Amino acid sequence: MFARKLARGWQDRPPKQASETPPPIVNTAREARLTALLTVTPAVTIDARSRILAISSSACALFRMTEDEARGRGLGDLVEGFNLATISRATHQSGQISYWKARRSDGERFPVSLQTAEVVGGTSRSEVVVALNDLSLWRAADLQNQKLSEELHQAWRQNSVGQMAATLSHELNQPLAAAATYLQATQADLSRAGVLGDSAGRTLELAKGQVLRAGAIIRRTRKLLAAEDAPLQPEPILPMIQELEPMIGLLGPEAGTTIHIDVEAGLVMADRIQLQQALANLVRNAVEAVATCEQRQVRLMGRAISFAYYELRVEDSGAGLSDEETRRILEPQSSSKPNGMGLGLSITRRIVEVHGGSMSLGKSALGGAAFAFCLQRAPETRNL
Amino acid sequence: MKTPSVYVIDDDFAVRDALVLLLRSEGLRARGFASGTDFLSDLPSDPVACVITDLRMPGIGGAELVRRLNTLKGDAWSIVIITGHGDVSSAVDLMKAGVVDFIEKPFEPLRLVETVKGCVAQLRQLAVDLEDRERLEQKLGLLTTRERQVYDGLAHGRSNKEIAADLEISPRTVEVFRAHVMTKMEASSLSDLLRMDLARLGYARQLTPGADAAA
Numbered sequence: 324m325f326a327r328k329l330a331r332g333w334q335d336r337p338p339k340q341a342s343e344t345p346p347p348i349v350n351t352a353r354e355a356r357l358t359a360l361l362t363v364t365p366a367v368t369i370d371a372r373s374r375i376l377a378i379s380s381s382a383c384a385l386f387r388m389t390e391d392e393a394r395g396r397g398l399g400d401l402v403e404g405f406n407l408a409t410i411s412r413a414t415h416q417s418g419q420i421s422y423w424k425a426r427r428s429d430g431e432r433f434p435v436s437l438q439t440a441e442v443v444g445g446t447s448r449s450e451v452v453v454a455l456n457d458l459s460l461w462r463a464a465d466l467q468n469q470k471l472s473e474e475l476h477q478a479w480r481q482n483s484v485g486q487m488a489a490t491l492s493h494e495l496n497q498p499l500a501a502a503a504t505y506l507q508a509t510q511a512d513l514s515r516a517g518v519l520g521d522s523a524g525r526t527l528e529l530a531k532g533q534v535l536r537a538g539a540i541i542r543r544t545r546k547l548l549a550a551e552d553a554p555l556q557p558e559p560i561l562p563m564i565q566e567l568e569p570m571i572g573l574l575g576p577e578a579g580t581t582i583h584i585d586v587e588a589g590l591v592m593a594d595r596i597q598l599q600q601a602l603a604n605l606v607r608n609a610v611e612a613v614a615t616c617e618q619r620q621v622r623l624m625g626r627a628i629s630f631a632y633y634e635l636r637v638e639d640s641g642a643g644l645s646d647e648e649t650r651r652i653l654e655p656q657s658s659s660k661p662n663g664m665g666l667g668l669s670i671t672r673r674i675v676e677v678h679g680g681s682m683s684l685g686k687s688a689l690g691g692a693a694f695a696f697c698l699q700r701a702p703e704t705r706n707l
Numbered sequence: 708m709k710t711p712s713v714y715v716i717d718d719d720f721a722v723r724d725a726l727v728l729l730l731r732s733e734g735l736r737a738r739g740f741a742s743g744t745d746f747l748s749d750l751p752s753d754p755v756a757c758v759i760t761d762l763r764m765p766g767i768g769g770a771e772l773v774r775r776l777n778t779l780k781g782d783a784w785s786i787v788i789i790t791g792h793g794d795v796s797s798a799v800d801l802m803k804a805g806v807v808d809f810i811e812k813p814f815e816p817l818r819l820v821e822t823v824k825g826c827v828a829q830l831r832q833l834a835v836d837l838e839d840r841e842r843l844e845q846k847l848g849l850l851t852t853r854e855r856q857v858y859d860g861l862a863h864g865r866s867n868k869e870i871a872a873d874l875e876i877s878p879r880t881v882e883v884f885r886a887h888v889m890t891k892m893e894a895s896s897l898s899d900l901l902r903m904d905l906a907r908l909g910y911a912r913q914l915t916p917g918a919d920a921a922a
Contacts, residue, residue: 489792493763496791500812501721507816508729515732531816538813 365455370448373398373407385457388428398453401425402435407451415441415451425455433459468569475570475603478596482670488548492541499538506531552677555592557701560625560633567599571606571623579619580610586625589633591698593678598698601674604667605637605694612641612691620689627700636695638687649684711830712736712753713823716746716760716772717789722812726759726819733820735827743767747775754837755783755830757823762790762797770797773804783833785826789814836906843907846892854891857884861897862904 365382367375378386378393386393386401399405402425414421418438425435435455442450510527564586575582602623609621620640628634644652652668675682680696687693713735717723723739730737740746744766758776762769769788776784788801791812798809808822850858853874860870867885871878894900 493791496812497719497722500789500791500814501719501725503813504722504725504729504816507820508725508732511729511732535813535815538811542811 365457367393367398367453367455368442369398369407369451369453371407373405376450382455385455386425386427392428402437402455403432405437410439412441415439422458433457434462467566471566471599472570474596475600478600479670482597482600482674485549486670486673488545492545495541496538499534499541503531503534503538506534553594553597555594555678555699557590558593558595558598560586560589560591563593563595563599564602564623564625567603570603574607574610575621578610578614580613580621581619582606582610582621582623584623586623586635587627589625589627590701590703591633592701593698594674597674598678601671602635602637604671608667609637609639609641609692609694612639616641616691618690622687622689628697631700632697633700634695634697636693638689638693639691640687640689641691643686643691644684652682652684710736711755711757711827711834712738712751713757713759713827714746714751715739716741716743716758716764716769718742718761718764722761722789729816729820730823733824735823743769743772746772750779753784755834756780756785757826757830758784758786759789759819759823760786762788763792770801773801773806777804783830783837785830787819787822787826789819840907843892843903847907849891850888854884854888857881858888858892858900861885861888861900864901 361379362381364379365385366379367382368377370376375393375396375398378390380390383390383393393401398407402423405423418440420436420438423435423437424432426432434457436458437456438454440452440454442452506527510524510531513523513527564584568584571582571584574580606621606623613619613621618640622636622638624636624638626634672682675696678696679699682694682696685693685695713730715723715726715730715737717726717739718741720741723741727737727739740749742764743760747767760769760772767775769790773786773788776786782805785807786805787807788798788809789812790809801809807826810819810822847855847858853876856874857870860873865873867878867881871881874881888894889900892900892903894903
C-alpha cells in the first residue's frame, strides 16, 4: 500500500528545474506525511535492471546529485557492486539490512546500509524500493572511539610495564646492595687478618664487581622500559572528558551503575592520554567498588578551585576505605613491603605526580570514597 | 673526644646490617635504625653526626627525614642518601637541601666508605670548633658588665682611648679592665683575643694565625 502510494506520488510530479525543488502537490494528509517521510528517509525506486526510477530529496542530498542526474542511472553506479538480481525475495520480505560502499557524485566513497522492499501491485513492471542510510558519520565516531581506546590501552600497557620494571628493579637493588657491602666488609676483615693474602682478596673483588654489574644491567633495563614523560600542554578539560564518555558510557550500564559526569570547562596543563588513563582508571575502580552495593553511583567532577588549580574528583557510593587502606595508599611506596595498592592505582598516582599534583583521599557525600587531585591551570587567552 | 658516629637508616635489614658491619670494620662508630620514625623518636644527642638514609621507607620517608634533621641539627649533622630508586629530580632537590651525596643502589661500597670518612673528618673539626665556641661563651659569662663592655670595644678594634671615651671612664681604668679581660679569657695577646672572638662568631677558618689588628 505504502509502496504504491510512493510510486504514484513521484510519477505524478511535474518535471522540475535541476536546482530547485518546488513544493509537492499534496492531495491528502496521508500523502503529506509520505512526502515528509521521504524528506527524511533517503530512498530510491529501481526497476528490475536496478535502474533508478525515482529518488527522494534526501537521497539526492546523500549522493549529492539532482533527481534528473540520478534518474535512469543504474544503482550499481552509486552503490558499488549492487545488483538486484543477487538479492532474493526472501531478503526483500525480511527487511534485512545489508552493508555496502557507495559513491557520491564528487567521488567520495562512504559506507551505506540498505534495505529493500518490492513494490507490490499498482505498477505494470516490477519495482523495488531501496532505503539507504549514510553510515559515514557513525563510522567516523566509531573509529575515533576505537583509536582512543587503542591509544589508552597502549599507554596503559607501557605504563604497566614501566611501573613493574621500576618496582622490580627497586626490589632487586636492595639485596644487590647488601651483597656488595657484605663482600667489601669481608675484604676489610681479611686484609686485617692478613691470612689469605692476595688471591682471596682478588676473588672477593671479582664477586663484588659482578654484583655491581647486575645493578647496572637493571638500571639500563629500567631506562629502556620506562615510559617517557611527555611535556605537559595546555588542554581544554571538556573535550578530554567527552572523548572518554563512550567508554564510561559502556562501563556504567554493564555494571548497573549510574555514572554522573559534572565537569566545568577549564584549560589545564596536561598530557592528554596520560590524564585520560588516570581518570579512566579511577572511574573503573569506583565502578568496581560499588559493584556489590545496593546504591551504585559514581560521580566524576571537575572544577577550578582557585586561580592556579583545577580539581578533578571521582566519588562513589561504595563502602569507602578504612583508615588502614587510606594510609597504605597515601604513604610513599616502601622498598621491602609488597605494593599494597595494586598496579593500577600506583600508575594513576604516578601520572598525577607527573602532572604536578598529589592524590588526596577522603569520604564522599555519596557514602563511599573520594579520590581527588589538582591540575595546574593554563593561562587562558580571552577569545570569542 | 669521641669520634663522630654514623647512623644508618634503611628499612631493608640486609642493607642496614651490611653497612653497619662494613663501617665498623673500617674503624667507624656505626648504628642502624629500621625507619626514620624510629630514629627520630630515639634521636641521639650528638653535637655532630653522619647520617646515611634511604628515601623510600614506610612512615617518615627519607626526604621528610632530611627536612627534619636540617631543622633540628642544621649543618652539624651531615646526610648521605642511598636509594634503590634512582629518582633524579629528587636528587637535585635534596642536594640543594644540603645533602652531602646521593648514591644509587647497588653502590660501590668503597665510594660510600670514602664519602663517609670524608664527612667524619670534617665533622671532627666542626666538633672541635663547637667545643671551642662553647668554652668561649662560658668564659665570657664570667666577665663583669664593665669587663664585657671593654671586651666588646676591643673586639671592634677600638683603642683604649676610644673605649674610655665611649664608656666615659678614664683610660687608666680601661687598662685595668683590659688586663682582667685578657686573664679571664686566657688570651695571650690582642690578636689572640680577636681570633677567639671571630671563632665565637663562626669565622674561625677564615683567619690565619698572626694577623694583627690595630690597637
